[in-house]
Amino acid sequence: MTHPYIPNAEPGVRAEMLAAIGAASVEEFYADIPAGLRLDRPLDLPAPFVAEQDLVRHMEGLLGRDTGTDRALSFLGHGCYPHYVPAVCDEVNSRSEFLTAYAGEPYEDHGRFQALFEYVSMMGELLDMDVVNVPTYDGFQAAGTALRMACRHTGRSRVLVSAAISADKLSKLRDYLAPDIELTLAPVGADGEVVVRGLDDSYAAIYLETPNVYGVVETRGRELAGLAHAHGALLVVGADPISLGVLAPPASYGADIACGDIQSLGIHQNYGGGHAGYIATHDHEPLVAEFPSRLFGIAPTKVSGEYGFGDVFYDRTSFAHREDGKEWVGTAAALWGITAGVYLALMGPQGMREVGETILARTRYAMDALAGSVTVLHPGAIHFREFAIEVPSSEALLGALRERGIYGGVPLDGHTVLVCVTERHSIADIDRLAAAVQETL
Amino acid sequence: MNTAESFAKLPVAPKPPLRRFHQARWDEPIIFELSAPGRRGVAVPGPGAAPVELPASVRRAEPPKLPEMAQLHVLRHYLRLSQENLGVDLNIDVGQGTCTMKYSPKVNDRFAGAVAELHPLQHEDTVQGVLEIYWRLERMLAEISGMARVSLQPGSGSAAIYANIAMIRAYHAARGEGHRDQVITTMFSHPSNAACAKTAGYEVITLMPDAEGLPDIEALRAAAGPRTAALMITNPEDTGIFNPRIQEFVDLVHEAGGLACYDQANANGILGITRARDAGFDLCHFNLHKTFSTPHACGGPAAGACGVSEELAPFLPGPVVGFDDGTYRLETPAASIGKVRPFLGVTPNIVRAYAWIMALGGEGLRQVAETAVLNNNYLMHRILAIPGASAPWGRRRVEQVRYSWQELTEETGVHSEEIGVRAADFGVHYWTSHHPYVVPEPFTLEPTESYSKEDLDEYADILAHVASEARSDPAFVKEAPYNQSVHKIDMTSLDDPGEWAPTWRAYVRKHLS
Numbered sequence: 001m002t003h004p005y006i007p008n009a010e011p012g013v014r015a016e017m018l019a020a021i022g023a024a025s026v027e028e029f030y031a032d033i034p035a036g037l038r039l040d041r042p043l044d045l046p047a048p049f050v051a052e053q054d055l056v057r058h059m060e061g062l063l064g065r066d067t068g069t070d071r072a073l074s075f076l077g078h079g080c081y082p083h084y085v086p087a088v089c090d091e092v093n094s095r096s097e098f099l100t101a102y103a104g105e106p107y108e109d110h111g112r113f114q115a116l117f118e119y120v121s122m123m124g125e126l127l128d129m130d131v132v133n134v135p136t137y138d139g140f141q142a143a144g145t146a147l148r149m150a151c152r153h154t155g156r157s158r159v160l161v162s163a164a165i166s167a168d169k170l171s172k173l174r175d176y177l178a179p180d181i182e183l184t185l186a187p188v189g190a191d192g193e194v195v196v197r198g199l200d201d202s203y204a205a206i207y208l209e210t211p212n213v214y215g216v217v218e219t220r221g222r223e224l225a226g227l228a229h230a231h232g233a234l235l236v237v238g239a240d241p242i243s244l245g246v247l248a249p250p251a252s253y254g255a256d257i258a259c260g261d262i263q264s265l266g267i268h269q270n271y272g273g274g275h276a277g278y279i280a281t282h283d284h285e286p287l288v289a290e291f292p293s294r295l296f297g298i299a300p301t302k303v304s305g306e307y308g309f310g311d312v313f314y315d316r317t318s319f320a321h322r323e324d325g326k327e328w329v330g331t332a333a334a335l336w337g338i339t340a341g342v343y344l345a346l347m348g349p350q351g352m353r354e355v356g357e358t359i360l361a362r363t364r365y366a367m368d369a370l371a372g373s374v375t376v377l378h379p380g381a382i383h384f385r386e387f388a389i390e391v392p393s394s395e396a397l398l399g400a401l402r403e404r405g406i407y408g409g410v411p412l413d414g415h416t417v418l419v420c421v422t423e424r425h426s427i428a429d430i431d432r433l434a435a436a437v438q439e440t441l
Numbered sequence: 442m443n444t445a446e447s448f449a450k451l452p453v454a455p456k457p458p459l460r461r462f463h464q465a466r467w468d469e470p471i472i473f474e475l476s477a478p479g480r481r482g483v484a485v486p487g488p489g490a491a492p493v494e495l496p497a498s499v500r501r502a503e504p505p506k507l508p509e510m511a512q513l514h515v516l517r518h519y520l521r522l523s524q525e526n527l528g529v530d531l532n533i534d535v536g537q538g539t540c541t542m543k544y545s546p547k548v549n550d551r552f553a554g555a556v557a558e559l560h561p562l563q564h565e566d567t568v569q570g571v572l573e574i575y576w577r578l579e580r581m582l583a584e585i586s587g588m589a590r591v592s593l594q595p596g597s598g599s600a601a602i603y604a605n606i607a608m609i610r611a612y613h614a615a616r617g618e619g620h621r622d623q624v625i626t627t628m629f630s631h632p633s634n635a636a637c638a639k640t641a642g643y644e645v646i647t648l649m650p651d652a653e654g655l656p657d658i659e660a661l662r663a664a665a666g667p668r669t670a671a672l673m674i675t676n677p678e679d680t681g682i683f684n685p686r687i688q689e690f691v692d693l694v695h696e697a698g699g700l701a702c703y704d705q706a707n708a709n710g711i712l713g714i715t716r717a718r719d720a721g722f723d724l725c726h727f728n729l730h731k732t733f734s735t736p737h738a739c740g741g742p743a744a745g746a747c748g749v750s751e752e753l754a755p756f757l758p759g760p761v762v763g764f765d766d767g768t769y770r771l772e773t774p775a776a777s778i779g780k781v782r783p784f785l786g787v788t789p790n791i792v793r794a795y796a797w798i799m800a801l802g803g804e805g806l807r808q809v810a811e812t813a814v815l816n817n818n819y820l821m822h823r824i825l826a827i828p829g830a831s832a833p834w835g836r837r838r839v840e841q842v843r844y845s846w847q848e849l850t851e852e853t854g855v856h857s858e859e860i861g862v863r864a865a866d867f868g869v870h871y872w873t874s875h876h877p878y879v880v881p882e883p884f885t886l887e888p889t890e891s892y893s894k895e896d897l898d899e900y901a902d903i904l905a906h907v908a909s910e911a912r913s914d915p916a917f918v919k920e921a922p923y924n925q926s927v928h929k930i931d932m933t934s935l936d937d938p939g940e941w942a943p944t945w946r947a948y949v950r951k952h953l954s
Contacts, residue, residue, distance in 0.1 A: 048802030179642025272784025346482030
């Protein structure tokens, strides 16, 4: 049988093509592969489901064993967030033309260039910055690259990184900066905010995250920007864009580079597969020169009133100069960028403000609701979307909640649980969590 | 009774030899130009609880100047843009060589959608299905590569290359050989091999092709030594030439104490034919969005897979999925390099790649490889019949070919980029090459198993037609495109800091204020 995905496997056409080429069999095309390297047996793989309906049955059998957050009440966050995804976001990113395109020129792929230009432009408005990259892989990579950019820009090789970031992100940063950059951690104070001491002229950057890993909104950004700048260093701020309808954009208090993950903007949780990273700066040529990512810009065409697009300052990239480019560029997460653009266009300034206000209020409501039965950490701080609680046993609490159909939070350690509340959690959902926590303790 | 005068006769005439294509041209404004105050695309629920008053230090002072649009108008704008884009589903996408543009089965998108609402930190007991898919895909890729373990964490091919280098670095450091500070690669391996190695702190040595189009083995002999950390090499290289001495390359590097790392971006023609581990490689990576069919998504999300030998397995990024006593669990390898990416991987694409292999099986994968190679050799046969086109070194090719229009350019002054742009007027496209252009006036075609003979004939006919246009009217080709969403773009401002406009706000500030 000719496989539905392989039209030229049909014996007749195969023979016709071989005859046209003048080859006796496909073996001739493999003549450069030495006999000793040839696999002399069929690959040992499971028997295939060639009929689509059999494949569907197999896959449904596997995927049906998962109990997703749509079949439980989930307060899981910690880097991947259950925000509401408008239907139009899914509609646009599932379009064949976007989903199956790759790297065409700005002619046949005009739509991709414009959609990504608009994404970076809307991010620019949210961030109050003029330069935003075509997305990199995720927020981890964005932070790693932002710090490398700061080091190249300043010619220094030390960075001071807030300890109020996730252990996984810190793991990535340690690996990514390892060969030539020294990473020092700035501790977290009792109020949940980072404490910066001992900065000197050897540092390239302070890296601050807000809201930080505990959901705490850092309030001393301006002070830290001043401190960094006084020492000739940059302030790099990791910020979740969904907070920026209500929270001040990093540039407004002096950040030189902003970065983060855009999964919050119209992208499902996807078991961790919905991430994409942004990096933003002012339009300052020496800093623009340090971006590894592609930057798309408007260019005129032969026809008046027509927008064309192209790569801004392509000469920075590894596509242009291999190891002499900045880090590397390649396939990353463009479709999530288009999706985030759709989200921002749907939300507009009002939607972004309202979603921020709702999250702030519901987070505080949840903190107050749980405070009766557990210790809520950093109660005096402003929290956005997440907060930490101290419990006798994270495992026992979360296990008991799971039995009640509640994914209660992410254990940070044996006694600390991170609870995430978004606009998708109703007041009744939060009340149900609080009641269940009280019951189980 | 139709009283109109007839102006055309039945039967309808046969189609002309070349498709009369025209790309959608909506002349769409930039989204900010569609904004009107007060409109909105979605509503957001109110807080339902006491509002939180923010201090001035953290409160946004001015609302962001995002567009204000009704829902239909956002949708319409983006659907128009989507129509002005050309995906695999719409064109004969054989022109994006090295990228393995193949059909991504629609049914797999459905499976990918089934993980949309899974959170990556759910308790393992609640995600046994998706963990089993990770486990099974890992085992299948281990069989395909011959490697012991496979990490599915990296977000793309280049991220997998980086993860491999990070493991190489950790491996040498663990053995007290941290002094090994050089990585050797080849000019026709993907530039990310060189760029990732440099980012990871290595000096990069690039082997140039010899007179036969193969990486120069004498240059490797000269380069390999006590400073060698690894060889990072693609095979077949981006020329489509399989290096028959690859085993010697691996052996030379091993003798020098280095590791051999195989960039399998070009694996589509050798699935079930030859395996990385069998040639002695210690590490390899696959691009799941190339060889294993996940959609390219305008440039990601993609997915990469790093395969390693038993000896390198302790260094894999964590976690990996383990299987014990009927249960799938997350485990962190003993000497893990840590995270290269959040969580476990790009799960929708892991699910798609798994489903794709499960639709084919071992025999099907071999049929994929053989057909991709047949298609490539058939297309090469057609392309080389076009006057002015050539395939340097004249060697056999596996799954792709880096061709040259040098002769045509010398004759007409029309460059490869210009021919590609004109070809787009017929609903196809091609990519030239990575830089530098070692092959002059390059174009790289990779007709995967997805395309029919008729597709390949149509593609070759289009290039033949454009080549003849270049001869008869070079100026016409140079002014292309004509049938696209937009006309010829003047790119000069994009490199001028005073003029470039990487966002709308920069454009408004520099050009409209």
